[in-house]
Amino acid sequence: MTHKELTAELAKRLGWTQARTSLVLESAVSIIGENLANSNSINIQGFGVFEARLRQERVSVNPVSKQRFLVPPKITPAFRPGQTVKDKLKNL
The missing domain is CATH 4.10.520.10 (IHF-like DNA-binding proteins)
Incomplete structure (x- = not known):
């Protein structure tokens, strides 16, 4: 599944726009990346x-x-x- 397909599926399930869903998904990935960089587990x-x-x-x-x-x-x-x-x- 690509990023675009994941965003579309999440937007459909949540009833959000794809732009809003993409922003939330990017934020979640950013948070995970920052925590891993600091050697924290998620x-x-x-x-x-x-x-x-x-x-x-x-x-x-x-x-x-x-x-x-x-x-x-x-x-x-x-x-x-x-x-x-x-x-x-x-x-x-």
Whole structure:
């Protein structure tokens, strides 16, 4: 589903204009992004948890030259689905 399709579906369900729905959706995404940047987790009940996870440093190997190099640690976003989402996916 694209951003445009999601906005249209939300607008239809809420009875709002697509412009208003798009603004609300962009605000929600912005809030989630800001919280993840600050290493806070976001729990949406019945949907899941967005969180920032620290990936440890590791040694990687270039397959062509066989040269080993160190990949530094980094913070990555992660999503853990809630039980409701897991149950819906299981029943497909």
